[in-house]
Amino acid sequence: MEVRELIHLLGPAPQDATVLLLPAGATAGEAEVVRAAITPAQPWVRARRTRPDGSTDDFYHPVIYEPNPNFEEQTDGRITENVVVLVASADASDLGQSMIAGTGRLSMATVRAAALERYREMLTSGDLLREADFRARLGVSEEQLAALVRKHQLFALTVGWEKLYPAIFCNEGVPLRRLSKIAAMLAPLLPAQRLSFLESKNGALGGRTPIEMLTRDTDFRKVRQLAAATAAEASRTFLKIFEASQQPMHTQLIAPLYTAAMEGDPRRPLWARALEAIRSPGYQSPHDIPVAPHTLLMVVERHLANHGLEEVEAWVDVKLDADGIRFTVAGLNEKRVSLPHYLQEKPLTVIELADVLVSSLAERSKSS
Numbered sequence: 001m002e003v004r005e006l007i008h009l010l011g012p013a014p015q016d017a018t019v020l021l022l023p024a025g026a027t028a029g030e031a032e033v034v035r036a037a038i039t040p041a042q043p044w045v046r047a048r049r050t051r052p053d054g055s056t057d058d059f060y061h062p063v064i065y066e067p068n069p070n071f072e073e074q075t076d077g078r079i080t081e082n083v084v085v086l087v088a089s090a091d092a093s094d095l096g097q098s099m100i101a102g103t104g105r106l107s108m109a110t111v112r113a114a115a116l117e118r119y120r121e122m123l124t125s126g127d128l129l130r131e132a133d134f135r136a137r138l139g140v141s142e143e144q145l146a147a148l149v150r151k152h153q154l155f156a157l158t159v160g161w162e163k164l165y166p167a168i169f170c171n172e173g174v175p176l177r178r179l180s181k182i183a184a185m186l187a188p189l190l191p192a193q194r195l196s197f198l199e200s201k202n203g204a205l206g207g208r209t210p211i212e213m214l215t216r217d218t219d220f221r222k223v224r225q226l227a228a229a230t231a232a233e234a235s236r237t238f239l240k241i242f243e244a245s246q247q248p249m250h251t252q253l254i255a256p257l258y259t260a261a262m263e264g265d266p267r268r269p270l271w272a273r274a275l276e277a278i279r280s281p282g283y284q285s286p287h288d289i290p291v292a293p294h295t296l297l298m299v300v301e302r303h304l305a306n307h308g309l310e311e312v313e314a315w316v317d318v319k320l321d322a323d324g325i326r327f328t329v330a331g332l333n334e335k336r337v338s339l340p341h342y343l344q345e346k347p348l349t350v351i352e353l354a355d356v357l358v359s360s361l362a363e364r365s366k367s368s
Contacts, residue, residue, distance in 0.1 A: 032088035043080035128164040137170040152187035153180035188235040237273040244295035271362035
């Protein structure tokens with residue numbers, strides 16, 4: 001994540017909100033208060049380790065640190081990047097005081113002011129355009145622009161009460177058709193994240209920006225692959241199972257009986273994503289799968305990475321009897337699905353019930 005993305009994500013937050021740091025692998029109860037935001041005066045090294053299966057891990061450290069002894073010059077990569085370090089400890093001396101440009105508590109007012117200032121600078125420099133100027137440069141009507149935005153082929157950043165459009169869509173030398181295809185692939189991301197993707201140098205692209213790689217076919221294919229992977233990581237589908245007494249609007253306040261999640265493009269069919277969440281070996285909690293109660297509520301949510309709940313996509317009221325499942329999707333007429341024989345002779349777990357039900361919904365959606 002880049003600073004501009006963080007500023008954009010924090011923009012809607014209350015000004016008096018406390019900023020917490022949740023380390024990787026920690027639970028919500030282990031979150032710590034951010035004590036300082038440190039900007040090192042020098043870039044840090046990002047070392048990328050390549051695993052045998054082709055996946056990669058990134059490790060950051062100051063340039064004065066010795067390289068990792070396990071670093072392999074032939075397979076691993078190393079570049080320098082400007083970084084901001086959020087610190088939960090009151091003592092940040094291990095970062096090296098000589099490398100620190102400035103510290104201080106995070107202020108939401110400061111965050112908002114920085115975002116507005118950056119957007120004003122981009123507006124002044126011509127990197128962002130007001131709608132009238134953008135339409136004139138692009139040569140489209142209001143209706144045509146609205147249609148392009150609906151198709152996610154263009155996007156705008158909301159600043160105050162107006163929308164500002166990236167000038168890269170009007171720049172000569174940038175193939176607009178290819179740029180629009182990449183923009184549409186990035187639809188699951190927030191507008192600031194899409195702009196950051198397009199304009200930022202990326203190690204996976206050899207240190208070049210996607211905008212620079214839209215002309216040659218081989219380069220464009222690399223950008224498409226990276227855009228698809230980035231979009232898939234940006235959106236998560238959660239399937240949650242609750243006690244039947246709960247209501248969908250209250251489910252954010254209570255712990256579910258069971259949760260499964262997957263990363264993927266939210267434009268894929270809803271029940272296909274929900275079924276993948278159930279069957280994927282990724283995020284599932286708790287590990288000890290509970291027995292299904294006779295009545296329950298199943299909720300499907302879409303989340304944005306680093307942004308939380310975006311939308312409750314569906315909820316299903318479920319009743320379980322001896323040989324089948326009765327269910328109602330979001331107030332529609334009640335339906336019924338039979339249980340396979342091998343599941344009729346034993347207590348049904350919530351994941352077995354969800355698999356049978358969501359499989360049926362996925363098949364119904366294909367035929368509808």
